[in-house]
Structure formats: structure tokens, C-alpha cells
Amino acid sequence: MDYFNDPELNGKYLGTITKDFATASDTIKEASYQIRKREISQYPVFVFARQTVQLGSLLINGDELDLQWHVFASYLEILAQQGIVDPDKVADFMETWKDPDEFCCLFVVDEEFTNFVYIPYPED
Numbered sequence: 001m002d003y004f005n006d007p008e009l010n011g012k013y014l015g016t017i018t019k020d021f022a023t024a025s026d027t028i029k030e031a032s033y034q035i036r037k038r039e040i041s042q043y044p045v046f047v048f049a050r051q052t053v054q055l056g057s058l059l060i061n062g063d064e065l066d067l068q069w070h071v072f073a074s075y076l077e078i079l080a081q082q083g084i085v086d087p088d089k090v091a092d093f094m095e096t097w098k099d100p101d102e103f104c105c106l107f108v109v110d111e112e113f114t115n116f117v118y119i120p121y122p123e124d
Contacts, residue, residue: 017048017108020067021119024060025104029121031059031073032100041075043093044100045116049109055084079107 021028028046035044047055048069050062056074060067076093079085084107085093098105103118 016068017106017117017119020048020062020069020071021104021106022122023065023067024071025121027060028071028104032104035073035075036100041077042100043076043097043105045074045076045079045105045107047072047074047107047109053109055079055082055107055109074107 031046032044035041045056046059047053048071049055050069052058052070053072056072056078058070059073060071062068062070076085076090080087080090098118101121103120106117106119108115108117
């Protein structure tokens with residue numbers, strides 16, 4: 001699969017991502033906290049994919065929770081090593097980084113759309 005960059009998140013994706021994210025957000029937020037607390041990375045990234053991908057570790061199997069997306073836990077440094085983030089653009093990526101206690105960095109991977117998206121965690 002080519003991981004090209006499509007700048008538009010259309011409504012088709014926004015609805016299904018938002019729905020699945022709402023269901024999985026507590027687990028994702030805790031995983032983000034653990035990645036940072038254990039000093040694995042200060043830049044956790046969660047891959048949303050409809051199929052199995054080799055980008056991180058499976059965190060949530062969408063089939064088991066009746067979700068449309070599987071969620072994989074990863075982080076910036078690994079994505080740069082894999083060439084998903086251009087190693088020359090890592091500093092730029094870090095400059096656009098949002099507070100990981102308030103926002104989740106998603107890397108959405110699908111046949112028609114592949115891009116990084118920040119989505120706020122639901123308020124408690």
C-alpha cells in the first residue's frame with residue numbers, strides 16, 4: 001500500500017473515525033500516557049486502519065469491539081525510521097505537535113485516504 005498524503009478528511013472518514021475514536025478513546029489515552037511515562041517517546045501516534053498494517057503494535061482489534069477501524073500504537077521515531085514521516089521533516093512534525101493530554105495524533109490509513117489527523121479526546 002502506498003502511504004500518500006491526501007489533505008482532505010471527508011465526511012465519510014470523519015464520521016466513522018469519530019465514532020470509533022469515542023469508543024476507544026479511554027484505551028488510547030491511557031496508551032499515550034504510558035508511552036510518554038515510560039519514556040518510549042514523547043510523540044505517540046495511533047494508526048487507524050481498516051486492515052492489518054505493519055505500523056506499530058495492535059492496541060485495539062476493531063473486529064472484537066465491532067468497530068470499523070483497528071488501532072495500532074506507534075510513535076514518531078518509529079514512523080520516521082519506517083519512512084512514513086520524512087526524517088528531514090521530523091522537526092517540522094514536532095513543531096505542529098498538539099498537547100497529547102488533550103489531543104490524539106492519528107495516522108489514518110485507508111485505500112482512499114492516508115494522513116495525520118489530530119482529534120481531541122472527549123471531555124470527562
